[in-house]
Every structure is written in C-alpha cells, then in structure tokens.
Amino acid sequence: MTAKFPSMLLVLATTAAFAQGTSTTTSSGARHSFSATVNAGGVHEECVKLAKDESRNFEWSSNAAVDFNIHYHEGPEVFYPLKKDSVMKDKGTFEAKIAQEYCWMWTAKSPAKVEGKIEK
Numbered sequence: 001m002t003a004k005f006p007s008m009l010l011v012l013a014t015t016a017a018f019a020q021g022t023s024t025t026t027s028s029g030a031r032h033s034f035s036a037t038v039n040a041g042g043v044h045e046e047c048v049k050l051a052k053d054e055s056r057n058f059e060w061s062s063n064a065a066v067d068f069n070i071h072y073h074e075g076p077e078v079f080y081p082l083k084k085d086s087v088m089k090d091k092g093t094f095e096a097k098i099a100q101e102y103c104w105m106w107t108a109k110s111p112a113k114v115e116g117k118i119e120k
Contacts, residue, residue, distance in 0.1 A: 031119040038066070038108040046118055047103040050096035058104060060116025061089040067107040072100040 036044040048056060060068075068090055070082040081097070084090065096102060106114050 031117065033115075033117045035113070035115045036106075038106055038112045038114060040108055040110050043105060043107050044114060045103045045105045047101055048118060049101045050099065052096055052099045055093050055095040056118050056120060057093050058116065058118045059089075059091040060104075060106075060114060062087075062106065062112045062114045064088070064108065064110050064112035066109070066112050066114065069105050070094055070102055071105060072102050074100075 032046065032048070034046055038044045050056065065086040065088055068082075068084045068087055069080050071078050071080045073079075081102075082092075082094065094102070104118060106112070
C-alpha cells in the first residue's frame, strides 16, 4: 500500500500542473521563437542557460494581461531579476549577473496567447 502512495502523488501533481496549463521549454540556441496558450491560473516558461555577463534580447506580446518575470532557482530559493504585473507586452535586453539557467515566465489570470522571441 505504501509503495503506491508516492506514485499517486506524482500522478496528482502532474495532472494538476497540466490542468492549469503549465509548460516549460529549455533552449540554449542563439534564437528561439515561441507561441503558447496559457489557461487561466496557468504558467508558461521559456528557459535559457546563460554564462555570467551573457545577454539575450527578448520581445513578446499577449492578447490578455499576464504577470511576467525572469527568474532563476538556487536550491529552494527563487530570485527575480525582472518582475512585472498585468502587462500585455514587453521588450528588452537581459544580462546575466551570474551563470545560471534563467526562465522567462508568464502567469495568466484569464486565458492568454503569448508569442515572442528570445535571441542573442
């Protein structure tokens, strides 16, 4: 009975994540275009491994207001070099202060289609 319990938790966690529209894409290429439909309460991430002082230009737009951030994880902590609430587009250049995998993340309060690009 106990052997099935962790498996059941994994199934429930995975089902809950997909029900909310969670998706993540990892890229290390010079140019990456993306298009994602994010359900209400869902998240979409585009992650890129960057060396210290390496930069990426980014540009994106959405048909509904979303919360946007660029973040990275160190153990259990999450750091947000950039964070904006209720925006429909953004454009800029992000420079890594430390070598890390950085994630561009959009959180939708209502269904949203997010399209954009991240490039050197």
